[in-house]
Amino acid sequence: MSSKVKIKDIAVKAGVAPATVSRALSNSGLVAEPKLSHIREVAASLGYRPNVVARNLRTQKTMSILVVVRDIGNPFYLNVFKGAESIARAAGYSLLMGNTEDDPKREEEYFEMLNDGHADGMILMTGKLPQDYELPKDISDKVVVALEMIDGSNLSHVVIDNEKAAFEAVNHLISLGHTRIGHITGPIPEGMSVRRLEGYNKAMAAATLPVHQGYIQNGDFSYQSGEEATYKLLDLPHPPSAIFIGNDEMAFGAIRAARNKDIGVPEDISIVGFDDIYLGQAFVPALTTVNQPCLEIGRQAMMQLLAHLSGEKNSTETMIVPTHFVSRETTAPP
Amino acid sequence: MSSKVKIKDIAVKAGVAPATVSRALSNSGLVAEPKLSHIREVAASLGYRPNVVARNLRTQKTMSILVVVRDIGNPFYLNVFKGAESIARAAGYSLLMGNTEDDPKREEEYFEMLNDGHADGMILMTGKLPQDYELPKDISDKVVVALEMIDGSNLSHVVIDNEKAAFEAVNHLISLGHTRIGHITGPIPEGMSVRRLEGYNKAMAAATLPVHQGYIQNGDFSYQSGEEATYKLLDLPHPPSAIFIGNDEMAFGAIRAARNKDIGVPEDISIVGFDDIYLGQAFVPALTTVNQPCLEIGRQAMMQLLAHLSGEKNSTETMIVPTHFVSRETTAPP
DNA sequence: GTGAAAGCGCTAACAG
DNA sequence: CTGTTAGCGCTTTCAC
Numbered sequence: 113m114s115s116k117v118k119i120k121d122i123a124v125k126a127g128v129a130p131a132t133v134s135r136a137l138s139n140s141g142l143v144a145e146p147k148l149s150h151i152r153e154v155a156a157s158l159g160y161r162p163n164v165v166a167r168n169l170r171t172q173k174t175m176s177i178l179v180v181v182r183d184i185g186n187p188f189y190l191n192v193f194k195g196a197e198s199i200a201r202a203a204g205y206s207l208l209m210g211n212t213e214d215d216p217k218r219e220e221e222y223f224e225m226l227n228d229g230h231a232d233g234m235i236l237m238t239g240k241l242p243q244d245y246e247l248p249k250d251i252s253d254k255v256v257v258a259l260e261m262i263d264g265s266n267l268s269h270v271v272i273d274n275e276k277a278a279f280e281a282v283n284h285l286i287s288l289g290h291t292r293i294g295h296i297t298g299p300i301p302e303g304m305s306v307r308r309l310e311g312y313n314k315a316m317a318a319a320t321l322p323v324h325q326g327y328i329q330n331g332d333f334s335y336q337s338g339e340e341a342t343y344k345l346l347d348l349p350h351p352p353s354a355i356f357i358g359n360d361e362m363a364f365g366a367i368r369a370a371r372n373k374d375i376g377v378p379e380d381i382s383i384v385g386f387d388d389i390y391l392g393q394a395f396v397p398a399l400t401t402v403n404q405p406c407l408e409i410g411r412q413a414m415m416q417l418l419a420h421l422s423g424e425k426n427s428t429e430t431m432i433v434p435t436h437f438v439s440r441e442t443t444a445p446p
Numbered sequence: 447m448s449s450k451v452k453i454k455d456i457a458v459k460a461g462v463a464p465a466t467v468s469r470a471l472s473n474s475g476l477v478a479e480p481k482l483s484h485i486r487e488v489a490a491s492l493g494y495r496p497n498v499v500a501r502n503l504r505t506q507k508t509m510s511i512l513v514v515v516r517d518i519g520n521p522f523y524l525n526v527f528k529g530a531e532s533i534a535r536a537a538g539y540s541l542l543m544g545n546t547e548d549d550p551k552r553e554e555e556y557f558e559m560l561n562d563g564h565a566d567g568m569i570l571m572t573g574k575l576p577q578d579y580e581l582p583k584d585i586s587d588k589v590v591v592a593l594e595m596i597d598g599s600n601l602s603h604v605v606i607d608n609e610k611a612a613f614e615a616v617n618h619l620i621s622l623g624h625t626r627i628g629h630i631t632g633p634i635p636e637g638m639s640v641r642r643l644e645g646y647n648k649a650m651a652a653a654t655l656p657v658h659q660g661y662i663q664n665g666d667f668s669y670q671s672g673e674e675a676t677y678k679l680l681d682l683p684h685p686p687s688a689i690f691i692g693n694d695e696m697a698f699g700a701i702r703a704a705r706n707k708d709i710g711v712p713e714d715i716s717i718v719g720f721d722d723i724y725l726g727q728a729f730v731p732a733l734t735t736v737n738q739p740c741l742e743i744g745r746q747a748m749m750q751l752l753a754h755l756s757g758e759k760n761s762t763e764t765m766i767v768p769t770h771f772v773s774r775e776t777t778a779p780p
Numbered sequence: 781g782t783g784a785a786a787g788c789g790c791t792a793a794c795a796g
Numbered sequence: 797c798t799g800t801t802a803g804c805g806c807t808t809t810c811a812c
Contacts, residue, residue, distance in 0.1 A: 118805060129783045134807055144781055164562045165508060166805030168499045169788050185528040187521040187724055194519040197545050206564070208510070209541040211531050228498045230540070335728050364728040371730050390521055394669050394698040395729060396705050452789060463799045468791055478797055500789030503804050
C-alpha cells in the first residue's frame, strides 16, 4: 500500500517538519546535507509518491494538456499526438484526449475544462471556436491551434501552407504534361479545403490552363465521396487526365473508381492526394501525395504552448511548417 | 474572468453558507426550493465553474482514466480509443493518454501514475507488466487489460479469441481448395502472435494438410517485415498458394511483394490478413481479413473498468469479444 | 537551514 | 433543510 504514504509520515519517521520533507524532495537546495540524504532515503524506503492532486491544488497547475480533435478515430491525427506527446512528456506534462465529433457543445466543454483547472493548456485542431463563444481574455496563452486556422482569433497557430502545397502538387501534374486537370475538394467552406482549392486555381491560371465545366467536384474528405466525385469526373465529355485530390482518403476512393471503370492508374489517369497518411505508400500503386509533417506539427504546437505557459513567450504567432511533395506511383505523363 | 469565481463568492452573494451552495449545485436534493433556484441563478450569473482539482482532492477521485498503448502512432488503437472515450465521457470521465514505446520504465511510470492519484483507473494494452513490478494488492480493480493477455495476473481482460479467429481464417483458405498454405507470424513469443500461429497449426492439422519446411515465417507486424517474409515464401521450391498473415499491415507488404514478382493477387496467390484496419477495404484489391471489433473492445474495457471503480463488480473476468471473418478481394480458389 | 502555520477550493460530518 | 467546522495533502510564506 505504498499509495498511502504521505509527507507527514516521512516527516515523523525522519524527525523533521513536513515542510522540510517537501523541500528536500523538490530539489529546492534549501535543505542541508545531513538531513537531505536521510529524508530521501526514508522517502524511498517508504515508497513515497507525492499526491499530484494535492500538489496541483496548491500550485494551481495540473501539468496536463488537453489535445482536442474533431474525430479521435481519424488516423490523420496520430502523428500529431505522437509529436505532442513526446514534447509534453519530456516537460513532465500528461495529455488529455478531447474529441468533439464536430459538435459545438462539446467544443465548448473543452474550453470550459480549461477554466475548470482541468488542464493548463490546450492544443486545438477543430478549426473553429464554439459558436457565440466569448473567448476569455486570458486564454490566448493557453491555446495553440494546430493544422487549422481560426481567423481573427489572435491565437497562436502551427500550420502548413495549404495553398502553396496545393499549387506545387498541381504544378507537378502540369510539368508531367497534363493539361486537363480536375480537382476534388474537401468540405467547403472549411479553410483547409478552400486554400487547397485556391492553390489549384492559381496553378491552373499560372499555366493558363482552362478549368473546364465540372472539373471541380466537392467531396467531404471521405473515401466514399472521393469515389463518387471521381465517377462524375470520368463521366465528363472530356474527362481529365489527372486529378488533384484534397486528401489521401478520397484519393484512394478515386483509385477504386478508376479501377471499377477499367481505367489504369497512372497509365490512363494520374492521381495526387494530400496528407501522406499512414500506409499510403503501402498501396499498389503507391500514392503520390503531399506530405504533411504531422509529427513536427505536433511537436511545434506543444513547444509553442509550453513556451506560453512558462511565460517565455507572450506574443501569438503563426508558425508555418514546410510540406513536401512525394512523387510515387500514381502519377505519370498523360 | 469567470474562472476565478468560487463557491464562497456565490455563498456571499446569495446569502447562504458555502456548503449550501455546494449542495445546491450538486443536485443532492438537500436544498429547499426558494434558495435552490436562487443559488443556481447566482452561480450562473457569475459564470461559476467548479475547480475540479479542489474537488478531486476532497473526493479522492480524479474522474480520469489512463489509456496506455504500446505506440500511440499505431492506427490500430484508434477505435479502441474511440469506444473507450464514448463510454468514459458519458460517465463523466476524461481520458489520459499513455504511450510506452515498449519501454518497461515507461510502463512502470504509468502504474505509478495510478498510485499518485493521477487517474482513477487504467486500460492497459501493452501485454505485460513492468519487469519485476510488484503488483499492488489493491490494483486489480483499477486496471483492465484490453487486446492482450497478461497471464496469471488476476486482472480483468477484454480480448478476442486469437486462436479461434486464426483457425477460421485458415479454414476459409482450405475451403477454397488451398492445400499449400503459409503463415507469417507476428513477433514471437508475444501471446497474440503465438495464439494466431496456434490457430494456423490447428487448422492445418485438422485438415491433415502438411506444413512444409519454411511455410512459417516470422514477422514483427511491420509492413517491411511482411514484404520480406513473403519473398522468402515465394522463393520456396514449392511456394504456397495462399498465405495467412498475422496482421493487415504485413499483409499489405505481402501484396507489394507479390506485385513486385508479377504474381497476381488473388489469381496466383491468396492473402488473408488480420485486424481489419482503417482503409483496408480501400486497397485495390480490398483485403480479406479478420475483423477485430476495436470499438467494441474499447467500450467493453471501459465499461468493465467503470464497473470495478464504482464497486459494482469485484471479481476479475475475461471477456471474449467475437471477431468475424471478412471475405473481400484478396482470396480466391487456387 | 528549519519549523510553524496558513491555505489552495471544495465536500462531508456533525449539529441543530 | 441549513450552517459550522474540519480537512483532503501539499507547498509556501513567515518567523526564528
